[in-house]
Amino acid sequence: MPPPDAPFRDWWPTTQSLDLVEGACERVAEAVREEFSRFGGQSASIERRGCHHLNDAFGPITTFFNVPTSAVLLPTRSKWTVIWYNTFLCDGYDSLCWYLTSRHSLPTIHWSAHDEWTTFQSASSFHFRKNNGHDVVERCVTAAQTDKKWDFFAIGAPLVEEDVAGYATRKKRDRLNERRTMELLARLDAKPWVESFYGLPGDVFTVSRPPVQTMHKRRREDVLAPYVSHVRA
Numbered sequence: 001m002p003p004p005d006a007p008f009r010d011w012w013p014t015t016q017s018l019d020l021v022e023g024a025c026e027r028v029a030e031a032v033r034e035e036f037s038r039f040g041g042q043s044a045s046i047e048r049r050g051c052h053h054l055n056d057a058f059g060p061i062t063t064f065f066n067v068p069t070s071a072v073l074l075p076t077r078s079k080w081t082v083i084w085y086n087t088f089l090c091d092g093y094d095s096l097c098w099y100l101t102s103r104h105s106l107p108t109i110h111w112s113a114h115d116e117w118t119t120f121q122s123a124s125s126f127h128f129r130k131n132n133g134h135d136v137v138e139r140c141v142t143a144a145q146t147d148k149k150w151d152f153f154a155i156g157a158p159l160v161e162e163d164v165a166g167y168a169t170r171k172k173r174d175r176l177n178e179r180r181t182m183e184l185l186a187r188l189d190a191k192p193w194v195e196s197f198y199g200l201p202g203d204v205f206t207v208s209r210p211p212v213q214t215m216h217k218r219r220r221e222d223v224l225a226p227y228v229s230h231v232r233a
Contacts, residue, residue: 001115001178003193007054013119014064014223017092017112018192019083020185021100025075029205031104032071032083035096036209044209050202054195057084057204064088064223066216071096071207075199078189082198088223090119094127101129102136109188113181121145124176126184128159141167143176152176161187 002012021028029046036044051057057072068085071093076082085093097108111126123144130137139156150172158164161184167175174180182193191197211217 005193005195007058007195008193010055011058011224013090013114014058014084014087015193016090016114016118017110019085019092019097020080020109020111020190020192021083021097022079022107023081025073025081025199025203025205028081028083028100028106029073029207031100031106032073032096032207035099035103036071036207039096039209042210044207047206047208049204049206051204052201054198054200057200060206061086062220064218064220065211068093069209069211069215073205073207075202075204076190076197077199078197080190082192088119088218090223097127097129098136101131105131105133107131109185109190111181111185113178115178121147122173124178124181126176126181141176143172143174145173159188 002009003015008015033044033046054074057074061070061072064086066087066089068087070086072084074082074084083093087093091112092110094110097110100106101108107130109126109128113124115122121144123142125140125142125144128139137156139159141154143150143152152167152172152175154167163180163184166180169175182191185192
């Protein structure tokens with residue numbers, strides 16, 4: 001089910017994945033700008049805006065692409081910066097997290113959680129990365145549906161914050177779901193589906209790059225409408 005707090009519910013399913021980067025918002029924005037410029041071959045720009053609410057931060061984004069062209073970086077009341085993207089796949093940006101960790105030494109958590117079918121079949125996952133100075137250390141756990149079948153896998157050494165015993169639950173879909181993902185993130189000092197977790201009012205950074213002709217795009221109302229109508233029913 002979508003989160004109870006209104007901004008995440010109203011923007012569902014784009015909020016089913018909100019990447020976490022350990023670092024000050026301004027520093028992370030500059031790293032994202034560098035990677036966006038490197039990926040697309042054109043210079044990306046940073047806009048800094050004062051926002052009172054999450055809707056102020058999300059609102060200017062009206063067009064969504066299969067590959068993000070805008071990243072909205074949100075300050076929080078913890079060590080994490082949260083990143084929300086204008087992708088209609090609503091699956092975050094895992095490759096960007098890899099480069100933020102490998103090239104900029106910023107610990108990252110790429111995660112997604114939706115107990116019901118949205119842009120993909122039901123699934124929950126988290127992918128934690130940190131740079132130890134020589135290599136990128138990774139931990140990935142996923143429970144995902146493929147039609148009537150559920151798969152579960154875990155790679156890397158468990159984090160001390162994980163409830164590893166819960167992974168032995170008989171039903172694979174219960175080993176990692178929305179609730180368990182949020183509980184794990186909370187133990188990591190992150191509550192991305194709680195509005196009070198965000199450092200707003202405050203400055204929000206939007207990193208943007210020009211779209212390329214081969215990208216597919218959709219209007220915001222077409223991305224949100226199938227899910228918002230269900231949530232408000």
